Amino acid sequence: DAGVIQSPRHEVTEMGQEVTLRCKPISGHDYLFWYRQTMMRGLELLIYFNNNVPIDDSGMPEDRFSAKMPNASFSTLKIQPSEPRDSAVYFCASTSHSPDIWGYGYTFGSGTRLTVV
């Protein structure tokens, strides 16, 4: 398996533009997470899905952020309109849960470094 695949790796955009980040989780994983990483705030959970359904979006900073998971192999995180304070590294992670196994490691993608100027 190629792991969790995120695109693009880097994105530079102007303030006010729409930005779409993409993620392909590991096949068979039923949980998908979007995290944002900054020096000041560390790793923050934005939203997570279980079987393509959003479970907790309380970490989404404001209405400018939205996330979708139309199927088990694809998710997007959209920021519209983008602002300079959205500049960060955005990570997607996935995992699989089973009632027979204790403890589940998350597999993270390599991230998208977003710069809003």
Added chain:
Amino acid sequence: QQQVKQSPQSLIVQKGGISIINCAYENTAFDYFPWYQQFPGKGPALLIAIRPDVSEKKEGRFTISFNKSAKQFSLHIMDSQPGDSATYFCAASIEGYGGSQGNLIFGKGTKLSVKP
């Protein structure tokens, strides 16, 4: 209650020395405590994890020590090597058997530099 407090923020250790990173939590419902390692330009990767009915878990040079009564756990890296230089995150969640009841709460991270 949902926070995981990690210290120190940064750590410099000589090659061959012991690196120690500490974490503390408040939520006694947490039952899964992993450590993640992150190299520059990469996502965090699972390093080692422990559950609260075990006081210590060792995998190679990496050991987690867990103190349930103090609600603290720590990562020890023995014989630290320059290749261990990375950012380390502790985390906690309510996992257990039967599937996840929540998600991973991460500490703020510790940047480790191992000097040759």
